[in-house]
Amino acid sequence: MNILEHRALRGPNYYSRYQSIFMRLDIGELEERPSDTVPGIVERLTGLIPTLQEHRCSVGRPGGFLERLARGTWAGHVVEHVAIELQNLIGFSVGYGKTIDTYETGVYNVVYRYRDEACGLAAGVEAVDFVTRLFKGDEIDMPPIIARLKAVRDAHMLGPSTASIVDAAKRRDIPFTRLSEESSYLQLGHGHLQQRIQATVTCRTSLLGHGIADDKDWTKQILGDAGIPVPLGQICGSLDEALEAATSIGYPVVAKPLSGNHGRGVSTNLQDEQALRDAYATASRQHPSVIVEQYIKGEDHRLLVIDGKLVAAARRRPAHVVGDGESTLQELVDQANQDPRRGIGHENLLTRIHLDEQSLRLINQQNLTLQSVIAQDEIVYLKSTANLSSGGTATDVTDDVHPEVHYAAERIARLIGLDIIGIDLLAETLTRPLEEQAAAVVEVNAGPGFRMHLSPTHGQGRDVGQHVVDMLFPEGSDGRLPITAVTGTNGKTTTVRLLSHLLRQAGRKVGMACTGTIEIDNHVIMRGDYSGPQAAAIVLHEPTVEHAVLEVARGGIMRRGLGFDECDVGVLLNIASDHLGEHDLYTLDDLARCKTVVIDAVREGGTAVLNADDPYVLEGQQWARGNIIFFTLDPDSRAIRQHVRDHGVAFTVHHERIVMRQGRVEAEIIPVDDVPITFEGHARFNVANALAASAAAYALGLDVADIQMGLQTFHPTPGQNPGRTNLVAADGVQVLIDYGHNVPALEALDELVSSLPARRRISVASAPGNRRDEDLMALGAQLARMHDVVFVCETHPRGRAVGEAAGLLRDGAAAESACELEIVLDEHMAIERAFDEAREGDLLVLLIDDIDGAIERLKGRRFPSAVPGEALP
Secondary structure, eight states: OEEEEEEEEOSSOSSOSSOEEEEEEEOGGGGGOOGGGSTTHHHHHHHHOGGGGGOOGGGTSTTHHHHHHHHOOOHHHHHHHHHHHHHHHTTOOOOOEEEEEOSSTTEEEEEEEOSSHHHHHHHHHHHHHHHHHHHHTOOOOHHHHHHHHHHHHHHHOOOHHHHHHHHHHHHTTOOEEESOTTSOEEEESOGGGOEEEETTEETTSOHHHHHHHHOHHHHHHHHHHTTOOOOOEEEESSHHHHHHHHHHHOSSEEEEESSOSTTTTOEEEEOSHHHHHHHHHHHHTTOSSEEEEEOOOSEEEEEEEETTEEEEEEEEEOSEEEOOSSSBHHHHHHHHHTOTTEESTTSSSEEOOOOOHHHHHHHHHTTOOTTOBOOTTOEEEOOSSOOGGGTOEEEEOGGGOOHHHHHHHHHHHHHHTOSEEEEEEEESOSSSOGGGSSEEEEEEEESOOOHHHHSOSBSOOOOHHHHHHHHHSOTTOOOOOOEEEEESSSSHHHHHHHHHHHHHHTTOOEEEEOEEEEEETTEEEEEEEOOSHHHHHHHHHOTTOSEEEEEOOHHHHHHHOOSSSOEEEEEEOOOOSOSTTBTTBOSHHHHHHHHTHHHHTEEEEEEEEEETTOHHHHHGGGGOOSEEEEEOSOTTOHHHHHHHHTTOEEEEEETTEEEEEETTEEEEEEEGGGOGGGTTTTOHHHHHHHHHHHHHHHHTTOOHHHHHHHHHTOOSSTTTSTTSSEEEEETTEEEEEEOOOSHHHHHHHHHHHHHSOOSOEEEEEOOOTTSOHHHHHHHHHHHHHHOSEEEEOOSOOTTSOTTHHHHHHHHHHTTOTTOEEEEOOSHHHHHHHHHHHOOTTOEEEEEOSOHHHHHHHHTTOOOOOOOTTOOOO
16 A cells, blocks of 8 residues: 555644544555455454444444454455554543545545544554555554654653643643644734743743742842841852851751752751762762752642632652552662653653662762662662652642641742742742741742642642633633734635635724735735635734734645634635646535535524625525625525525625615615726626625624725725725826636626727737646636736646646637637736737736736836727727
8 A cells, every 4th residue: 555645634624523533545455355355354353442332434433444344345445443542541532534536546535534643644654554464464563663653652742731731722722833843832812812832931921030930049039138037058159168068057958059950959858077078079960050058857848829819739749659568669660660651751741760870879979789678668768859750759738737837838829920830949838827836938930830739649730730721711711802804716825814804894904815815904914815814824823913814825725724623704705617636626516515614613693694696605505604694796696585584694795786685675885886806897806705704704893894894995906905996097097907717707897897998909818738638728717708808928837748738728719710819828928919909999818927027017118009990800
């Protein structure tokens, strides 16, 4: 088998409303070997992956897939189920999948759900290898497969602290985006509502507070001055200073680096000079300055304060083992590390115990060796600090915190100035005030780990991630912007630009992405074709955006899915023949299903805006979610009348006025003649676009006055709507610039072109080479019907030989004998030929890419006067 394509669909897509992995798989010779021809395949497969028994498949009950396997199914279908179950086996709960025939024999589109993209892709690769071996009868060793996938999982997974925040965000339906695959840097929410975090440091975390917490001596000074008990200590730059400080303070002492975390380089309960010498060497490897301070006898506690409130407390104990009277110390450590809760680093709830220099020193201080047999119930401590990252354990004591200790913890957070702070307190107990016992705050932590609170070794786990989310997103906020997604075959860019203009005129800060640019609050920040999911991500990451208006093209949907999980308004303009034959979309029905992904992604309570004049759009309303607003050029259509009678909203044209209807109400918006992009109603396609934009604006809460103001101030100029019906006058020649590149677009444009008085109509046009032959020929014929002279250029061969696409356009135009056609492959040269050909009174129709260049060359251009009595071609 051979994987032809393999990628993640990161949002709603053609195959599923959820993120999925797409695999285009050539099963080769296995097309002739369905599963029922492989002896014992069911028994062998269930022996290797017993949990496949739970797969229902199309049968709809547990064991359904195995029934299909026994009856006979193809290898691609088996790959789908194995890829799903391999993800389940490494901890990701997924269940959805489908395998679809293509027009190529032996080639299948395999689609399956994923939770983690890297793991989903890796599971697909492993599944193909697994199923190949299964059908061949080769040996399959499952443990290495699972180990490889777990390695991928562990390399990409979020740590427990960050994951707890993300899980809490998901429960509140707050969207999140991982901004860096190499770290836990995430964005929660969209646009101006977003909040960013890295692990447990948030965008609200004070840089000053973080700096204080990172400097142990500074922390002690601030807390000590405020009456918080802290240990006596001194910063030392040399071993001699450290020895002198210890003599002054009095043994036992603690040595620790001035800056650090996870207990690295910290040694406690140092009883003599030699112990301090060893500890100083350890600490100075972490930081050149070492703190020597008094040793406070007491249990190690961590108090977690979030948003000024104490939310969790834990008693921590250093890594240790308990003797059984039979096992050596080394054996007890090995047994402890077999605990399934222990892993490497932060992968599990507990960390494996690693015996280092500090551990060996402590063991020696207890007059033991690794070969000593430890007496029954004797505790041997292996670390001097109680950090979970070094193998320590934690017991939840949140409910046992005395009110005075509770107040002190929240006061410390205010003094240091951190929104999330972990306070390390040595105390005999938290059940009594600090002044009644030996107690001291030894340090505070910015960005503290949550693991000990989420899943303590003993006691109740605390959902501390929820407190972070509640701090960042007050009750009632889900961090979501209003998103409007616009799709269709033609008119997308104009509708997106017009709707963005309506919103800006109403005072909204808009992020807009379309074919041409990405604009943030009317500032162009990127140029190019931005009608896909990457553009959506850029807009939604922008911190100032209040509304997102996004053009959604077929290619983006098929390649990566939508760039968002749901939208407030989905607009479906029309369905017409264009790009057929790509991405397995061969018919208008296929294309319609692709485009309806946008209205299928409308959130609960949102709105689908649909063109009631297009039969494919009307049929596609079965996929629409939320409310429906129709727009139509035919106010008397049956669908509209019934919809309005049922108190649905419709935007239409009545007596050449744009109106909104609902029930018995008809509200006038504006005369069509007052909407500049309609060219006094001659550009009917732009009347439809204006209706669509008005309907979307209404769904977003704009009132009639806002819509009216926006419609009458949006002009068909290169500044406001570049490349879309821009009409420019140049020395007696009219120049119409548009991006029409398929037959339906040109048919719509023809009405406007024929309404403009002109001596001759001269065009420069091209078409991308990735259209079908018949589409290119039909486009050539339409160009010829509309114009007297056509100069055909070629800007995007896209897989065809140079000149081939232009030749097909010429062949299509050949039947239209009244048209003169010339091929000039270079677009700039073709435009120059058209300029040379034009005379006063002609109309130039430029269906081109380089709009700015053409307009620049028009400036100051002088066109010859028409020769009196000259015959038209």
